[in-house]
Amino acid sequence: MSFAVRNDLRGWRAVDGPDDLLGDEHYSEEQPELPVSIGASEVDAERDRRIDAGVMFQGVMYQSRATDRENIAGAAQLGFMAVVAGAQPGDLRWSNPGEDYAWIATDNSLVRMDAQTVVAFGKVAAERKQMLVFAGRDLKDSSPIPVDYADDKWWP
Incomplete structure (x- = not known):
């Protein structure tokens, strides 16, 4: 299972856990709230x-x-x-x-x-x-x- 992390320079990306963090990324098990676009x-x-x-x-x-x-x-x-x-x-x-x-x-x-x-x-x-x-x-x-x-x- 992947989780979302936030890196202020690169935006959101998926990781498998805290051990996959790079530098200044912040680990969170919550998915980022993305804007919903209705077509x-x-x-x-x-x-x-x-x-x-x-x-x-x-x-x-x-x-x-x-x-x-x-x-x-x-x-x-x-x-x-x-x-x-x-x-x-x-x-x-x-x-x-x-x-x-x-x-x-x-x-x-x-x-x-x-x-x-x-x-x-x-x-x-x-x-x-x-x-x-x-x-x-x-x-x-x-x-x-x-x-x-x-x-x-x-x-x-």
């Missing part, structure tokens, strides 16, 4: 984790991974077309006259939705992703990027 890739990873972590809509959590977002956007598009074609609020059979339209929540429950609700769901999901993208951009524009960049206080 854009760490912020991007946290942003992506949050985008994929789910989206809350009307008090219910839904999955929001890439395929989920694709499905939500497609359903919202179908819902919008149904509204334009005359689907009425409260009509749960707007997509298929034989059964109520429902979306599966993260707790595996079925949440019935009319076309207007599906459109609103799609809007909330898209807005959530956009807010996270812009929060990540703001963090990456910081100089330096805060060490606690993953803290909820930086994210919507």
Whole structure:
């Protein structure tokens, strides 16, 4: 196991113990505290984790991974077309006259939705992703990027 030593002329270096010291070096078993530098890739990873972590809509959590977002956007598009074609609020059979339209929540429950609700769901999901993208951009524009960049206080 190596330990850190400080030499005022040469900076920090690793040694195996006090017997490896040279001249004016000071032995310490503590590692030097190096400045932490957060890069854009760490912020991007946290942003992506949050985008994929789910989206809350009307008090219910839904999955929001890439395929989920694709499905939500497609359903919202179908819902919008149904509204334009005359689907009425409260009509749960707007997509298929034989059964109520429902979306599966993260707790595996079925949440019935009319076309207007599906459109609103799609809007909330898209807005959530956009807010996270812009929060990540703001963090990456910081100089330096805060060490606690993953803290909820930086994210919507």
